Amino acid sequence: xxxxxxxxxxxxxxxxxxxxxxxxxxxxxxxxxxxxxxxxxxxxxxxxxxxxxxxxxxxxxxxxxxxxxxxxxxxxxxxxxxxxxxxxxxxxxxxxxxxxxxxxxxxxxxxxxxxxxxxxxxxxxxxxxxxxxxxxxxxxxxxxxxxxxxxxxxxxxxxxxxxxxxxxxxxxxxxxxxxxxxxxxxxxxxxxxxxxxxxxxxxxxxxxxxxxxxxxxxxxxxxxxxxxxxxxxxxxxxxxxxxxxxxxxxxxxxxxxxxxxxxxxxxxxxxxxxxxxxxxxxxxxxxxxxxxxxxxxxxxxxxxxxxxxxxxxxxxxxxxxxxxxxxxxxxxxxxxxxxxxxxxxxxxxxxxxxxxxxxxxxxxxxxxxxxxxxxxxxxxxxxxxxxxxxxxxxxxxxxxxxxxxxxx
Amino acid sequence: xxxxxxxxxxxxxxxxxxxxxxxxxxxxxxxxxxxxxxxxxxxxxxxxxxxxxxxxxxxxxxxxxxxxxxxxxxxxxxxxxxxxxxxxxxxxxxxxxxxxxxxxxxxxxxxxxxxxxxxxxxxxxxxxxxxxxxxxxxxxxxxxxxxxxxxxxxxxxxxxxxxxxxxxxxxxxxxxxxxxxxxxxxxxxxxxxxxxxxxxxxxxxxxxxxxxxxxxxxxxxxxxxxxxxxxxxxxxxxxxxxxxxxxxxxxxxxxxxxxxxxxxxxxxxxxxxxxxxxxxxxxxxxxxxxxxxxxxxxxxxxxxxxxxxxxxxxxxxxxxxxxxxxxxxxxxxxxxxxxxxxxxxxxxxxxxxxxxxxxxxxxxxxxxxxxxxxxxxxxxxxxxxxxxxxxxxxxxxxxxxxxxxxxxxxxxxxxxxxxxxxxxxxxxxxxxxxxxxxxxxxxxxxxxxxxxxxxxxxxxxxxxxxxxxxxxxxxxxxxxxxxxxxxxxxxxxxxxxxxxxxxxxxxxxxxxxxxxxxxxxxxxxxxx
Numbered sequence: 001x002x003x004x005x006x007x008x009x010x011x012x013x014x015x016x017x018x019x020x021x022x023x024x025x026x027x028x029x030x031x032x033x034x035x036x037x038x039x040x041x042x043x044x045x046x047x048x049x050x051x052x053x054x055x056x057x058x059x060x061x062x063x064x065x066x067x068x069x070x071x072x073x074x075x076x077x078x079x080x081x082x083x084x085x086x087x088x089x090x091x092x093x094x095x096x097x098x099x100x101x102x103x104x105x106x107x108x109x110x111x112x113x114x115x116x117x118x119x120x121x122x123x124x125x126x127x128x129x130x131x132x133x134x135x136x137x138x139x140x141x142x143x144x145x146x147x148x149x150x151x152x153x154x155x156x157x158x159x160x161x162x163x164x165x166x167x168x169x170x171x172x173x174x175x176x177x178x179x180x181x182x183x184x185x186x187x188x189x190x191x192x193x194x195x196x197x198x199x200x201x202x203x204x205x206x207x208x209x210x211x212x213x214x215x216x217x218x219x220x221x222x223x224x225x226x227x228x229x230x231x232x233x234x235x236x237x238x239x240x241x242x243x244x245x246x247x248x249x250x251x252x253x254x255x256x257x258x259x260x261x262x263x264x265x266x267x268x269x270x271x272x273x274x275x276x277x278x279x280x281x282x283x284x285x286x287x288x289x290x291x292x293x294x295x296x297x298x299x300x301x302x303x304x305x306x307x308x309x310x311x312x313x314x315x316x317x318x319x320x321x322x323x324x325x326x327x328x329x330x331x332x333x334x335x336x337x338x339x340x341x342x343x344x345x346x347x348x349x350x351x352x353x354x355x356x357x358x359x360x361x362x363x364x365x366x367x368x369x370x371x372x373x374x375x376x377x378x379x380x381x382x383x384x385x386x387x388x389x390x391x392x393x394x395x396x397x398x399x400x401x402x403x404x405x406x407x408x
Numbered sequence: 409x410x411x412x413x414x415x416x417x418x419x420x421x422x423x424x425x426x427x428x429x430x431x432x433x434x435x436x437x438x439x440x441x442x443x444x445x446x447x448x449x450x451x452x453x454x455x456x457x458x459x460x461x462x463x464x465x466x467x468x469x470x471x472x473x474x475x476x477x478x479x480x481x482x483x484x485x486x487x488x489x490x491x492x493x494x495x496x497x498x499x500x501x502x503x504x505x506x507x508x509x510x511x512x513x514x515x516x517x518x519x520x521x522x523x524x525x526x527x528x529x530x531x532x533x534x535x536x537x538x539x540x541x542x543x544x545x546x547x548x549x550x551x552x553x554x555x556x557x558x559x560x561x562x563x564x565x566x567x568x569x570x571x572x573x574x575x576x577x578x579x580x581x582x583x584x585x586x587x588x589x590x591x592x593x594x595x596x597x598x599x600x601x602x603x604x605x606x607x608x609x610x611x612x613x614x615x616x617x618x619x620x621x622x623x624x625x626x627x628x629x630x631x632x633x634x635x636x637x638x639x640x641x642x643x644x645x646x647x648x649x650x651x652x653x654x655x656x657x658x659x660x661x662x663x664x665x666x667x668x669x670x671x672x673x674x675x676x677x678x679x680x681x682x683x684x685x686x687x688x689x690x691x692x693x694x695x696x697x698x699x700x701x702x703x704x705x706x707x708x709x710x711x712x713x714x715x716x717x718x719x720x721x722x723x724x725x726x727x728x729x730x731x732x733x734x735x736x737x738x739x740x741x742x743x744x745x746x747x748x749x750x751x752x753x754x755x756x757x758x759x760x761x762x763x764x765x766x767x768x769x770x771x772x773x774x775x776x777x778x779x780x781x782x783x784x785x786x787x788x789x790x791x792x793x794x795x796x797x798x799x800x801x802x803x804x805x806x807x808x809x810x811x812x813x814x815x816x817x818x819x820x821x822x823x824x825x826x827x828x829x830x831x832x833x834x835x836x837x838x839x840x841x842x843x844x845x846x847x848x849x850x851x852x853x854x855x856x857x858x859x860x861x862x863x864x865x866x867x868x869x870x871x872x873x874x875x876x877x878x879x880x881x882x883x884x885x886x887x888x889x890x891x892x893x894x895x896x897x898x899x900x901x902x903x904x905x906x907x908x909x910x911x912x913x914x915x916x917x918x919x920x921x922x923x924x925x926x927x928x929x930x931x932x933x934x935x936x
Binding site: 040041044047048073076200331333 | 679814843844
């Protein structure tokens with residue numbers, strides 16, 4: 001059904017041509033489709049952009065409309081997301097215009113995946129998604145929550161959905177941060193069917209919130225006949241959340257990590273956030289402890305000064321020493337600093353090699369007691385050192401067959 | 409092939425010939441003979457060098473004071489007349505007030521059909537478009553940036569533009585291919601005799617090397633300054649013995665625009681990523697070694713590459729023998745930290761560069777003659793171990809474009825780009841696509857540099873080595889760096905951006921691109 005005079009809009013495009021594209025659609029009673037395209041790449045892609053838009057309009061049975069597009073070189077999935085979002089403001093439809101999945105995007109994640117770094121990308125800023133994967137973060141978070149203006153949240157859902165299908169993130173774990181409450185539950189329909197690996201649940205304060213998200217995910221999975229796991233990462237951002245940390249961390253087998261969000265947490269406490277982090281030490285330790293108790297990864301907050309790599313490195317070292325196993329980042333430059341400083345250092349690797357070697361030697365002699373020099377080593381210590389070596393091997397710092405030329 | 413060329417509304421018959429890089433180019437441009445590009449090193453000139461008329465002291469003031477009333481007076485005395493070729497230089501970059509003033513005066517005097525012969529133009533010269541429209545200026549022979557390039561691309565200029573490299577411009581003047589009637593040289597510091605430099609004063613630009621040929625070969629030379637000092641003005645980058653008139657003006661340049669521009673290290677994570685990959689490539693290829701030399705431009709990515717170079721050099725305890733400038737604060741810092749022994753400077757991009765040039769004997773000023781001229785007895789370009797350059801497009805044969813965008817618009821100058829291609833290794837760090845337009849193409853829109861001189865393309869998604877560089881391919885075998893073929897890069901770009909529709913341009917030629925030896929490597933056609 002079409003109604004005359006209604007206008008739907010979506011997209012980002014300023015007077016300097018910055019952004020992706022801005023689409024407006026005005027339904028008409030007659031005259032067919034009037035298509036007006038202003039594009040930086042019109043000479044090369046004008047025809048294909050028009051063909052794409054006409055196919056989308058036809059898909060939603062729009063027969064009479066004025067469609068105006070200002071484009072600064074947006075990729076097809078972005079133009080399609082913008083147009084679909086605009087159309088759905090003026091046309092009621094339950095249909096989704098979906099591109100085929102990029103074959104590169106069908107990879108899986110796993111529970112123990114490294115999560116040293118996870119790069120936040122605003123869900124309504126597709127140009128930032130374009131090269132995010134080449135910086136090799138462990139995870140990429142398409143954010144539907146705080147990084148998106150309230151007025152843009154709805155259109156961001158279409159961008160995020162299409163990005164999950166069409167944007168290559170080069171092997172990074174594919175994460176989405178949904179909104180709080182009911183709006184967040186509605187976000188799930190835009191992401192669950194599209195190979196999202198992990199969903200971040202913001203400002204989580206209770207097990208009930210996890211349960212609600214899980215129920216909704218289960219419903220959608222059933223509807224689209226999806227059987228694979230979707231992991232969860234609650235974010236603790238309030239004093240109440242901190243107090244309920246273990247309850248939340250252990251609420252579901254799908255929870256693989258839990259993060260603390262310090263901007264909101266310190267705001268909740270009414271204190272200033274500092275580089276030393278003394279004001280949030282209790283909260284961070286409680287979250288770390290809850291995570292380790294629940295056998296999931298403990299993930300620290302983002303470090304907000306993107307210009308100070310030295311301070312970031314110190315922050316990562318501090319974070320690691322407290323028991324965190326990863327942190328968020330808001331700029332690609334932070335990724336390598338985070339990786340380098342979460343990775344085991346030479347001393348840690350040497351110590352681990354010594355203990356693990358002693359463990360294997362003891363095992364080969366049928367002994368159950370491990371000794372290094374004159375000291376006895378407990379099984380939990382061995383286990384921890386095995387983890388260090390596994391990490392070093394997976395990061396390429398240590399060869400897999402390190403024992404072949406190991407001289408203790 | 410006979411071709412009908414439209415110049416200034418007049419249709420002329422011109423022969424087109426396929427040149428050595430497969431482009432159809434005219435044998436005549438603006439009524440003068442044009443030689444098609446024959447291949448690198450294939451064109452050998454037989455003539456003698458051009459020289460200007462012999463002057464006599466009898467015609468100049470015995471006290472050496474050549475100071476005139478004002479610029480208009482000097483231009484009139486220099487014989488400004490219809491059809492003359494007026495040269496300027498671009499050391500003031502986007503802060504140039506002088507070139508605009510010259511043509512304001514010409515317009516006021518009712519002079520027509522002038523040929524402007526700048527060493528480069530900038531967006532500030534948009535001021536001249538009305539003079540191109542009203543016939544004061546008939547054409548521009550020089551690199552054009554932004555608005556003037558757009559004007560030319562749309563076929564609005566009366567004559568055909570000719571773009572030359574910095575070295576090519578020197579060659580053209582020296583060979584007599586270009587005759588300059590009046591050269592106007594803006595200098596931050598000068599004496600009334602005409603000795604001049606760019607080192608001190610409000611309009612300090614560092615070097616005046618691009619004006620050297622103009623001073624040596626023009627019929628009449630005017631030095632204009634806003635900082636006239638008592639004789640002698642030393643060091644004399646421009647020698648007063650070449651100068652006919654001197655003029656003192658209130659202001660010849662806008663200081664913040666002279667030193668502004670691309671003089672900050674990029675903050676873009678993607679460009680930093682490309683810069684880091686480039687530096688890693690040079691390290692693994694063994695280019696960064698004790699006593700090596702390099703040239704990096706002043707763009708944000710180039711500056712980042714220099715910084716990554718510095719980091720590697722510090723870690724390894726090695727230093728470079730020399731770096732070719734464009735100097736800027738980052739290169740000066742490397743000089744002062746001892747990472748680089750000499751800066752051989754072609755142009756100075758910021759005040760730190762100016763200061764260093766003034767104070768440091770190892771910061772040496774060079775000219776397009778010493779560093780780039782192809783019709784000379786050798787030059788510096790071939791001695792540089794690695795040159796890091798930009799490009800708007802590269803094709804699968806490694807041919808590269810620096811002047812036009814993929815839509816055919818002529819928006820950038822050549823600078824010293826073509827000359828730097830003679831460095832031992834030429835690397836183009838470029839994004840794989842810009843605004844959905846793949847940078848790696850089947851064929852570039854305009855060939856400015858032949859593929860055999862371009863060795864490596866570094867993009868954010870992979871590094872392509874020219875198959876001609878078997879040594880580099882061998883060295884990088886087994887590297888962790890993402891080495892790919894250029895065809896793979898092109899395919900990757902197209903997979904992301906889509907395949908572009910073919911660009912359709914008019915047959916009308918609006919500009920010609922000269923190779924360093926003065927032959928025509930390609931032409932630019934009118935955008936429809």
